[in-house]
Amino acid sequence: MFEQGDWGSAADWAVAPVDHSRLKHPVQALTAMVLVARQENAAAAQKVFTAVCAYRMGIAEDFDRLGEQAADWLGVGAEMEVALVLGVSVGTARKLISVGVTLDTRLPLVKAAFVAGELDFSRVRTIVDAVDGVSEATVSAVEAAIVDAALQRPPRALANEIARLLIAANPDDAAESRKKREKHSRTVKITPDSHGMAALFATMTAAEGVVVSTRIDEMAATVCRRDPRTPATLRTDAFVALINCETHLACRCETADCPFAHLPAAEPATVHLHVHVDVETLLGFADNPANLEGHGPIDPDLARRFAQDATWQAIVEETRSRCPAKAHPAGFVPTATKLLPPPVPSGIGGAIADIKAAIDADPKVLDGEFPDGHGGLDEPPPGALSYRPRKEVKDKVYAKYSTCTFPNCYVPVRKCQFDHIEPFDHSDPERGGWTIESNGHPACPYHHQAKTDGIFRVVRMAGDAIVWVSRNGAVGITIPEELGGSHEPEARKPVKLTRPAPAEDPPDDAIYDPTWWEQHMQSGDRPPTLADMAQLTDRRLAVIYRELGTHYEEHLAILAARDRHMPPPY
Secondary structure (H helix, E strand, O other): OOOOOOOOOHHHHOOOOOOHHHOOOHHHHHHHHHHHHHHHHHHHHHHHHHHHHHHHHHHHHHHHHHHHHHHHHOOHHHHHHHHHHHOOOHHHHHHHHHHHHHHHHHOHHHHHHHHOOOOOHHHHHHHHHHHOOOOHHHHHHHHHHHHHHHOOOOHHHHHHHHHHHHHHHOHHHHHHHHHHHHHHOOEEEEEEOOOOOEEEEEEOOHHHHHHHHHHHHHHHOOOOOOOOOOHHHHHHHHHHHHHOOOOOOOOOOOOOOOOOOOOOOOOOOOOOOOEEOOHHHHHOOOOOOEEEOOOEEEOHHHHHHHHOOOOOOOOOOOOOOOOOOOOOOOOOOOOOOOOOOOOOOOHHHHHHHHHHHHHHHOHHHHHOOOOOOOOOOOOOOOOOOOOOOOHHHHHHHHOOOOEOOOOOOOOEHHHOEEEEOOOOOOOOOOOOOOOOHHHEEEEOHHHHHHHHOOOEEEEEOOOOOEEEEEOOOOEEEEOOOOOOOOOOHHHOOOOOOOOOOOOOOOOOHHHHOOOHHHHHOOOOOOOOOHHHHHOOOOHHHHHHHHHHHHHHHHHHHHHHHHHHOOOOOO
16 A cells, blocks of 8 residues: 655654653643643644645646546545545545645634644634635634634634624625525435434524424424423424424323324325345344445344335345355255354454455455456356346345445445446447446445546455555455455455356256155245245244245255256257
8 A cells, every 4th residue: 555655653653642640630630631632633733734735736646647637526536535544534534625725725823723732623624614705805804803712612602703703894795605605505414323323414594494493393392291202302203293294293191181182193104215134133033233225234123123014125145255055855844943143243344454454465456356347257147248237236236335335435325326346348348347246336426437537446355345446555445234254355266157067977866856845835936025024923933934935945956956957958
């Protein structure tokens, strides 16, 4: 990856630790804390301005490489590289750079206080946001007062004070800035939170904010005082009810004389959720993490709750990292077995660290598992020479990731594009990368275009790990959220997936005996679906359903064996 050159090691840049054994009085500890905070602020300033330096050099590099053609992408590669090395989203990196550029060009007094460690990044960002779109003359007139306020006030109070200063200095300028923000800054974002929760952020005009808050309060007031929910929970339920176009909340006091008992129950909203969960967890035989598309990991109990009232679409695949399926002679009836406890999860951090170590040890690892984009196949399968992927191929690829594969990009997979890792050759599709599962990954339009323009290249490793590599050697890695398999690049070798040649020895005659499925089921019968299994409450019936699934898998395996040994012509 990166060459250190004459910059030394990270230890050369480290802040000296505080010797806590020398602190004998609370005043000493508080004083030391203030000094450490100033060091932290000064270090944050250096990070910001170093990012600005990388950004400006990236712009020069883009212009030298592409000239005027790079106008739309000047600095984009640098923003992405900053995001990779800092482990943040591109949006966060862009904001970091924007803060530094604004301090450099418009706020010299704020910059000086930041570099000296007197202001933290939160206050600095508040200042930069507040003066965005305000004229240079107005900003210069109030900057000293802004710094004085920032030294004494927390971010929210500081934002209010800056607004007062700007309006007092130039009301017309403040009004023009407000109109620009009304046009360009209003937004709503929903982001995943921990423990199966999500966070919603909305930026709107002040008047709209008052209206929304009032409507939430009005909806929350449609229950009696004995409703057991807290005010915060009631407001949240009220907000969701408004989104679902409901007219009232259902009171939960459960008393006979509730004044709101006469109100009709609201019709539940129809939603479509895409949840990835293994069958054992769905049936209650295991407790492995599930994945909710557009959100991330959820606990198994929540996944089962979704399954009770959901439309399921199963994507069945046998990965090379798992044990192969076993086939038994016809008439074999499997017995129920006790499942072992789940393994201790290793997490994706260790897998990513292993891949980075392998890359450092041997850069040739970045050639990827299938450099030609053919997935180890000798002949292209159906649909491989068409640019648009077949639905089953796209579904299998998208099932492995919940978002765009660029690290720390949170665009949901369903809003991403199918990107060919080894580019598709429109003039000679057989020579270029094929449209197959092993040569595809989801990328949002922004990062897809960055790869297409050569700002980054993408490599697929064994275990479906996706590696993004920048022109300057910055590396970012994304692996599927389903853990447990090996993601070490050296752990596997390319596997030819072509149809095996007929065995020299004749096959076991047992494959021609009627299978259990052929003996006991009618033509056209199919095993229980995931939706059927999700509705089960009887554990004994669940075991029977599972055995039916096993019988059907054996049936398919024997049919495949018969097909392999069928004499030509096929």
